[in-house]
Amino acid sequence: MSLPESVSSRAEQLRTEIEQHNYRYYVLDQPSVPDSEYDRLFQELQQLETEYPELVSAESPTQRVGKKPDTGFAEVTHEQPMLSLDNAFGEEDMAAFVRRVQERLGLATGEVLDFACEPKLDGLAVSLMYEQGRLVRAATRGDGYTGEDITLNVRTLKSVPLRLMGEGWPERLEVRGEIYMPRAGFERLNEQARAADEKTFVNPRNAAAGSLRQLDPGITAKRPLEFCCYSTGVVEGGELPQTHAARLQQLNAWGLKINAEMRVVQGLEGCREYFNALGQKRDQLAYDIDGIVFKVDRLDLQERLGYVSRAPRWAIAHKFPAQEEITQLKAVEFQVGRTGAITPVARLEPVFVGGVTVSNATLHNMDEIARLGVKAGDHVIVRRAGDVIPQIVQVIEDRRSGDETEVQIPEHCPVCGSDVERTRLVKRGKGREQVSEGAIYRCVGRLFCRAQLTQALIHFVSRKAMDIDGLGEKSIELLVERELVKSPADLYRLQVTDFLTLEGFAQLSSENLYNAIAASRQVELARFIYALGIPEVGDGTARSLAAKLGSLQRLREAQPLLLTWLPDIGLEVAHEIHNFMQDEHNRQVIDDLLAQGIEFKGEADIAPELQGSISLDMLIQRLDIPGVAKTGAQALAKYFSTLEPLLAADESVLVEVPKLSKKARDGVMSCLRQPEWVATARALEAQLLAFGLHWSCEPEAPAAASQQPLQGQTWVLTGTLEQMTRDQAKERLLALGAKVSGSVSSKTHTVVAGPGAGSKLAKAEQLGVPVLDEAAFLVRLAELESA
Incomplete structure (x- = not known):
């Protein structure tokens, strides 16, 4: 059969395109397409060469792994080639692999093989050579035959031993493995890059490759890289x-280091079970994986099976559904959130990625659009990992036709027509404010804007807020659309007949909802604070504000500097709270709610530990006087004893203060010359007195029983709990005084791990943090709550 011209032409086109992708990936470290796209091109070329053997040549990408690396590092020739793996993209491919292995080994039907399985880490393959137990060379995989010498860089990785432990190792031992960047480290690296206005990395694999190919090992040493071995060579x-x-x-x-998820399983069914189990656990791992590697476990059988030109016959990589795909960005639309933030949303040509069909992706804000350089009409790489909202990670500029259009922020709100303004960032320190443009644009329409009103109401009635059962998003949208509700207080003016007009409501369900709204008038203060939707105030911060201040009125009056004495409240969050409470519109909303009979359970005095706790030197420090740190503040407090004499002081008086430097004296005098600063100092002291925090206030004697049993302890919940929800478990822990965190550290007191616990459980075990299963957790709760 003659070779069709179209087939020959297509094969040559595929070779050129694959080589170009190889060059960008292996030489430039700038991948231009996701793995799934590369795999499709490679498979198509393999299929053509299988059907038309005369197409195969020594120059074909199917006959070698990749292009030779750049010349920035010395070349290393691998004594044993570092070959690639064939891929399985579905159960049929996996079954065919197992069947081929059994046939080549001449195994009887039903005879079961052992397979070693481990996650396929998404990093950079490397070779480590040890001689007499000492690391003498590290090299990249390169094209499989020739790599780059990266010894100096690899020596900086703490997960790579410079000398092997124990004894009995071979005189020469080549260890092969993957250098990768965990997700948390990748996020930190990109945050630092954004802060420095530098280029960010597309994904952790790209970051790992770029980090290893730094000519300065000092840069590599600062990157959060890890090594995990998966085989041996020489x-x-x-x-x-x-x-x-x-x-x-x-x-x-x-x-x-080896992968903690490595297992040995029996036969095809064992491989399937392992693949499915790791697939479910994938998003909980601390690192990216794109599949599972299955290897015949016995080395003598590996030798019998041998190799094809570019891959061993005894191993295969079973890939997960692609988490990155190429599609076209058709348009950018703008949505309005609860706080008025205008968020750009990408409308995509639908594409199957991460196991679902994706047609929308987040673009975060206009700064992100500028960083990506994305235009409407661009072909883009979309990434989706598990339940994470799909996002655009890269523009494929090579595919631009010239018809693409710039993305512009609208001048007016797309919902209500109000003006759109760019937020300002205020950086405060040493009595100064530095104002810059923020990344967020906001509609100024507030609750006049239907979108903001709808989102504010959805938040207000949510489970962690007012917890009004039966009032879903669709019902809220209808209430807003029919102008039955124009503010949160209007919910308490609704009658049963109003609900009867909504789709899906009958008499009983309407009465139940009416009663649920009425019952929510009695609410915990923490829930109400959270329900207000104060920027930067989540449910944890709301609980802290309620527990420490004790009343809504104190929160409404609290000055920013006073709020910073509360746990986990920084200056920026304090200003957000203060500004929200002083805003006339927000004050009216709160007053309207109180007028509808909202009452708070458990309002109290200032927390006992705060009463009389703020000394004069602490006040002076908080006033942020240039040149006055802790020692200077203590010297001023000791000399003046009270605030007023300090505010009346002049240079001649300050010279008499022992241990006060000239720089500190100059700082104090510069503040005393500012009437606004003096007024702030007086107002802050007056509020400390009014709230009972002032040093002259008599603190209550601590009652022995007032100390909560888990006070000062940090707990972490992970996995699925079967007897209660994670939120219910969190509520009970918070009630006992614990802080519930989302991450495990050396300061974590206890981890509660249910089925499906992943990276958090692994880190707890690594750090030696106590771990309770659900049964033990319930016993512990019962003991604490009954004490």
């Missing part, structure tokens, strides 16, 4: 175990 002058899994365990004993 082994001379010694013996290693004769199964893959046992060999990795031996490497681990010598100080090399």
